[in-house]
Amino acid sequence: MARLNLNLILLLVVVICALSVVKANHQARKLFIALGAEQKHLRDLDIEWGQLQLEQSTWAANARVETLAREKLGMKRPSPSEVMSIDAVKNDSTAIDQSKAKPLMATPAR
Numbered sequence: 001m002a003r004l005n006l007n008l009i010l011l012l013v014v015v016i017c018a019l020s021v022v023k024a025n026h027q028a029r030k031l032f033i034a035l036g037a038e039q040k041h042l043r044d045l046d047i048e049w050g051q052l053q054l055e056q057s058t059w060a061a062n063a064r065v066e067t068l069a070r071e072k073l074g075m076k077r078p079s080p081s082e083v084m085s086i087d088a089v090k091n092d093s094t095a096i097d098q099s100k101a102k103p104l105m106a107t108p109a110r
Contacts, residue, residue, distance in 0.1 A: 069075040
């Protein structure tokens, strides 16, 4: 009788262990599938990030900004005679002496 009880207890332990192994394998498979899905999502986000960087560089291109400034804002490039350099004043005065202003660009040869 004692031997039968011991065999039943051991059989119950083996069944519980087997079910635990099956559950652990199932959980590992689910986690592996979730890992694959997250890695795919990461690759998709990397591709989208690259596309956004390309789009940002396109929108911020100098030629595009210059065209928009000219067409929508009515801006124009100043002529060389309109460009002036202002030397920094060494005293605390904030007034700028226009007589010290000099053109940045040389006057074009005629």
